[in-house]
Amino acid sequence: MKFSHALLGATALVASVSAQAAVVSYTDRASFSAALSSSTTDTYEGISPSGSQSYFGNQYNGNGYTMVDPGNAVFIQDSLFYGIGNWGLGDILTFSRGGTVTFTFDTPITALGIDLFTTEPGGDTVALNSAVLSTIIDVPNTTFATAFFGFTSSTGFSSFTLNAVNSNTYVKFSDLTFGTAAGPAEVPEPGALLLLGSGVLALTAARRRRKRS
Numbered sequence: 001m002k003f004s005h006a007l008l009g010a011t012a013l014v015a016s017v018s019a020q021a022a023v024v025s026y027t028d029r030a031s032f033s034a035a036l037s038s039s040t041t042d043t044y045e046g047i048s049p050s051g052s053q054s055y056f057g058n059q060y061n062g063n064g065y066t067m068v069d070p071g072n073a074v075f076i077q078d079s080l081f082y083g084i085g086n087w088g089l090g091d092i093l094t095f096s097r098g099g100t101v102t103f104t105f106d107t108p109i110t111a112l113g114i115d116l117f118t119t120e121p122g123g124d125t126v127a128l129n130s131a132v133l134s135t136i137i138d139v140p141n142t143t144f145a146t147a148f149f150g151f152t153s154s155t156g157f158s159s160f161t162l163n164a165v166n167s168n169t170y171v172k173f174s175d176l177t178f179g180t181a182a183g184p185a186e187v188p189e190p191g192a193l194l195l196l197g198s199g200v201l202a203l204t205a206a207r208r209r210r211k212r213s
Contacts, residue, residue, distance in 0.1 A: 113150030
């Protein structure tokens with residue numbers, strides 16, 4: 001009976017081993033794409049008429065995710081909307097000035113990439129926050145250039161937020177990519193490994209006591 005209790009205790013210790021997320025960041029889309037085993041990309045193409053925009057209120061339902069903007073200013077804009085010619089990005093999605101939008105995925109992901117864009121003079125700064133990474137991204141305004149940012153994680157996550165640090169600007173983006181990273185397995189935390197080792201020792205001791213009895 002003592003042996004059974006020890007075995008159950010060791011099993012509980014094994015189950016409690018947690019993993020530490022290993023995160024790798026990318027500023028180049030090609031390198032990011034090469035690190036994925038599977039992915040989905042939403043380009044927002046063909047949703048708005050040429051030279052126009054479409055309004056979605058406070059929510060946009062993408063393929064495999066939902067984006068919510070409390071400011072009720074979700075728009076998808078055609079690449080000719082600003083009347084300056086196609087900037088090479090295709091259609092873009094934009095949300096309210098200074099607002100924070102939340103993206104929630106249907107299933108956990110381990111890879112996320114996004115092309116951020118701004119029409120603001122001097123560029124902009126965007127904060128990205130998730131369960132595995134929080135970072136600040138500088139978005140230039142050089143002939144309507146984009147700033148790509150992506151990352152992979154050994155631990156899955158189901159949502160992230162975006163918001164402009166400058167509360168007077170809009171955040172725009174194109175080509176949202178998400179999926180599964182082709183990275184290594186999760187790395188156990190040192191403390192969890194120590195806990196697991198203690199459980200194994202307890203199990204060994206219990207076996208010895210059982211043999212003696």
